[in-house]
Amino acid sequence: MLRPAAWQVFRQFVRRESDMVGSLVLERSMNRVQLLGRVGQDPIMxxxxxxxxxxxxxLATNEMWRTGENEEAQGGDISQKTTWHRISVFRPGLRDVTYQYVKKGSRLYVEGKLDYGEYTDKNNVRRQxxxxxxxxxxxxxxxxxxKA
Structure with a gap:
């Protein structure tokens, strides 16, 4: 059974069908991303x-795992996968501070939301x-x- 505080949060995200009958109900949704990694290049504005x-x-994030027959022991190979993320900062104060103080190799924690978009490149090809x-x-x- 959920505690009262947890139940209130749960109710904000889940609606019963009876709540929707006869009225327009806007459901809440969530789009959150949390990343911890290192900056790959100096920021540009x-x-x-x-x-x-x-x-x-x-921003680069790394995932590491051990492979081999005995994964929990010291033996086996260590594999790593690096994932690169494009970070955009629009908020005026945060945008300026990030541009001024972040540099290649800086370790950052970033919170934000995932956004998908399209653009046309130099060769007139649509890209995502x-x-x-x-x-x-x-x-x-x-x-x-x-930065100097």
Whole structure:
């Protein structure tokens, strides 16, 4: 059985059919991403049509696992997979601080939402892009310095 606080949260995301009869009910949904990794290149700031400036950088996350017959023992090979994420920061204060202080190799914790979009490249080919739109960036590196 769920505790009262947990039950309230659960009810916000799940609606019974009887709640929907005769009225429009907007259900809540969730799109949250949490990443912990290292920056792949110095951030760049872009502006489209003179408005909506955005700071963009890549973030690498690593997944490691042991392979072989005895995975729990010291033997076996260690495999690693690196995944690269495109991070976009639109919030004015966060965007500027991120552009000013983040550099290649910085260790960051990023919270945000997943966004899918399309764009046309230089060769007029339509491409799809997946981006993390950051709501929060926490600096974890000791070596964060202001750019010259």
């Amino acid at each position: 872009r502006q489209v049509d003179g408005k909506n400036p955005v700071t963009i950088f890549s 892009a997946t981006t993390i739109v950051a709501d929060n960036v926490i600096f974890l590196s000791d070596n964060v310095k202001e």
